[in-house]
Amino acid sequence: ETGVTQTPRHxxxxxxxxxxxxxxxxxxxxxxxxxxxxxxxxxxxxFVYSLEERVENNSVPSRFSPECPNSSxxxxxxxTLQPEDSALYLCASSQALDRPRLEAEKLFFGSGTQxxxx
Amino acid sequence: AQKITQTQxxxxxxxxxxxxxxxxxxxxxxxxxxxxxKQPSSGEMIFLIYQGSYDQQNATEGRYSLNFQKARxxxxxxxxxxxxxxxxxYFCAMSDPRDAGNNRKLIWGLGTSLAVNP
Numbered sequence: 001e002t003g004v005t006q007t008p009r010h011x012x013x014x015x016x017x018x019x020x021x022x023x024x025x026x027x028x029x030x031x032x033x034x035x036x037x038x039x040x041x042x043x044x045x046x047f048v049y050s051l052e053e054r055v056e057n058n059s060v061p062s063r064f065s066p067e068c069p070n071s072s073x074x075x076x077x078x079x080t081l082q083p084e085d086s087a088l089y090l091c092a093s094s095q096a097l098d099r100p101r102l103e104a105e106k107l108f109f110g111s112g113t114q115x116x117x118x
Numbered sequence: 119a120q121k122i123t124q125t126q127x128x129x130x131x132x133x134x135x136x137x138x139x140x141x142x143x144x145x146x147x148x149x150x151x152x153x154x155x156k157q158p159s160s161g162e163m164i165f166l167i168y169q170g171s172y173d174q175q176n177a178t179e180g181r182y183s184l185n186f187q188k189a190r191x192x193x194x195x196x197x198x199x200x201x202x203x204x205x206x207x208y209f210c211a212m213s214d215p216r217d218a219g220n221n222r223k224l225i226w227g228l229g230t231s232l233a234v235n236p
Binding site for chain 1: 122151153155160161162163164165168170209211213223224225226227228
């Protein structure tokens, strides 16, 4: 079983659709992240959850809505997206954020969801 | 402002040879961490190596080593004895010195695409 699993791997949706991305980690970590990866841009941090509490919302539009029901699961709910939201969405996890630097900042990633908004 | 620069969009190396991927960073904070990640075509970001700003020795992990030159603010990744499976995108990242505790995040470069030729 891989450490961080994301589903679906690929998603095509219209601008009026509602869909959700799912992430599950089997590493016993306490922090989970959503990142957006677009061509020609650095990886963009979207949300951070620590012990199921959101600790970072990096100025993300409200059409992206995260949910973290427990420390192993993370969702990203999508609605009324725009074509510029097309990207690879990566989920990651790490040890608790109050741990020493390497433990807190060493991220374990899933394979991502390639999202296309038509 | 904190920044990571990777000046090589693409690199080629012959199998079994060594290759150096460049990374320079900009920060005025004395305490920071530097990371290298590998992203194969499958999409998953894989942690390779870490260097703390106060570490006395250059980090090594198997075939990966980090050439850390603090005065030059460079943290180049050296891959020895390249293998075909090393073909991937490689990203350099730095812990944001402004962050601590529950607000940790990484600053990312744009990446270098490495192709290993047989």
